[in-house]
Amino acid sequence: MKNLKIPEATVSRLSVYSRFLEEVEKRGITSISSGEIAEGIGGTPAQVRKDLAYFGEFGTRGVGYNVHSLNEQMVKILGLGKTWKVILVGAGNLGSALSQYKGFRDRGFDIIAVFDNDLKKVGLMLNGIAIYPISQIADFINEHDVRIAIIAVPAAYAQDVADTMVDTKIQGILNFAPVVLTVPEEIETRNVDLAVNLEVLSFNIESNQRATN
Amino acid sequence: MKNLKIPEATVSRLSVYSRFLEEVEKRGITSISSGEIAEGIGGTPAQVRKDLAYFGEFGTRGVGYNVHSLNEQMVKILGLGKTWKVILVGAGNLGSALSQYKGFRDRGFDIIAVFDNDLKKVGLMLNGIAIYPISQIADFINEHDVRIAIIAVPAAYAQDVADTMVDTKIQGILNFAPVVLTVPEEIETRNVDLAVNLEVLSFNIESNQRATN
DNA sequence: GACTGTGAAGCCATTCACAGCT
DNA sequence: AGCTGTGAATGGCTTCACAGTC
Numbered sequence: 001m002k003n004l005k006i007p008e009a010t011v012s013r014l015s016v017y018s019r020f021l022e023e024v025e026k027r028g029i030t031s032i033s034s035g036e037i038a039e040g041i042g043g044t045p046a047q048v049r050k051d052l053a054y055f056g057e058f059g060t061r062g063v064g065y066n067v068h069s070l071n072e073q074m075v076k077i078l079g080l081g082k083t084w085k086v087i088l089v090g091a092g093n094l095g096s097a098l099s100q101y102k103g104f105r106d107r108g109f110d111i112i113a114v115f116d117n118d119l120k121k122v123g124l125m126l127n128g129i130a131i132y133p134i135s136q137i138a139d140f141i142n143e144h145d146v147r148i149a150i151i152a153v154p155a156a157y158a159q160d161v162a163d164t165m166v167d168t169k170i171q172g173i174l175n176f177a178p179v180v181l182t183v184p185e186e187i188e189t190r191n192v193d194l195a196v197n198l199e200v201l202s203f204n205i206e207s208n209q210r211a212t213n
Numbered sequence: 214m215k216n217l218k219i220p221e222a223t224v225s226r227l228s229v230y231s232r233f234l235e236e237v238e239k240r241g242i243t244s245i246s247s248g249e250i251a252e253g254i255g256g257t258p259a260q261v262r263k264d265l266a267y268f269g270e271f272g273t274r275g276v277g278y279n280v281h282s283l284n285e286q287m288v289k290i291l292g293l294g295k296t297w298k299v300i301l302v303g304a305g306n307l308g309s310a311l312s313q314y315k316g317f318r319d320r321g322f323d324i325i326a327v328f329d330n331d332l333k334k335v336g337l338m339l340n341g342i343a344i345y346p347i348s349q350i351a352d353f354i355n356e357h358d359v360r361i362a363i364i365a366v367p368a369a370y371a372q373d374v375a376d377t378m379v380d381t382k383i384q385g386i387l388n389f390a391p392v393v394l395t396v397p398e399e400i401e402t403r404n405v406d407l408a409v410n411l412e413v414l415s416f417n418i419e420s421n422q423r424a425t426n
Numbered sequence: 427g428a429c430t431g432t433g434a435a436g437c438c439a440t441t442c443a444c445a446g447c448t
Numbered sequence: 449a450g451c452t453g454t455g456a457a458t459g460g461c462t463t464c465a466c467a468g469t470c
Binding site: 006008011012014015016018019040041042077078079080084086093094096097098100101103104106107109147148171172173174178180186188190192193194195196197198199200201202203204205206207208 | 219221224225227228229231232253254255290291292293297299306307309310311313314316317319320322360361384385386387391393399401403405406407408409410411412413414415416417418419420421
């Protein structure tokens, strides 16, 4: 296995390529060039080729890439060849939306349980998924071999929730709470900060204003 | 006005610093060093200082930063000194969660209307916000001076929605649909791609596995 | 002629290291 | 002594430009 360090930006784009290729394949297109991919995902042809080159030679010079087999490669590289069992912590608004989010299931992420600290919710179903008490997180993870957790609780509780997951089989946490989680380094975390995105927009809008005097 | 080009990464961190400072201020702390900020948000002291230095000299050598006045500066720089009127398009699960998301209002983003193409929803309220038909987006934006829109519709409709906003007063779009929007360059867009984040996690988990043979 | 794969160059962001202030 | 502000060094990602292949 070729083992250069892969830029994180490349990995995110791989995911975007893959979804784009799926859509292109549905339209019945079988062959595609780096330029066409770039156009579809808002990038440059050179970048597409460089990204792919980290993992192998998937194209044919003078011709382009086979849509289906390129996507197969992407799926394999991203580790999407199987179904990932995922748990979701937090049955509030955001949790509820995420539990139903089709984009996860479509890409092989299956939310198999929801946890909440509100005992009035425990025992109920959230969009067809059973709600368990927070206290059962660790046992559930180990029993069901869950490797990915999504945290969608208020900021004040997020670290506590993360703490319940250390020394379990969890290997990755997707955190929607706007705080930095402190976890052992063998657990991979990623933060999605919704407010930050709006604030960057707001900053950029203001700067555009300033630029166009 | 100092007009170097500000790295986008710096801008996102400013937003994180600001929220962290607010929390620190609530705890009654009045002074803070770059090292303490770095620890709180998961970064390095040098980076904190560099980021701030793009905008001015906010600290006192040998002492640190005044928590309150540094946050005031952050808020001003980010353009958060006022309330932003925001519209939300898409009253599905995700839209519903976003309409209630406290993190937006806390930071000055006020969702004043929701739009949906499902006429059964039009006229109803979503968490206290009225739902209008998609056809009224452009008029509403111009009448109410809305500058930011959040798109939370299925991928297939996102571009159509964006199209209704060109040549209105909209200046920024936060897009949750997993597609690249094509809009005139005076409209600033940002994409939040939920599935991509899980896929990067999945890739990293698999690589960790490979690394620890 | 068209398009990929890739070393080299260029650009941007982070980190270092220290002078300057309190 | 402690901590900021910043030029210089480093590291990483993107873009260029072209040799290689069909």
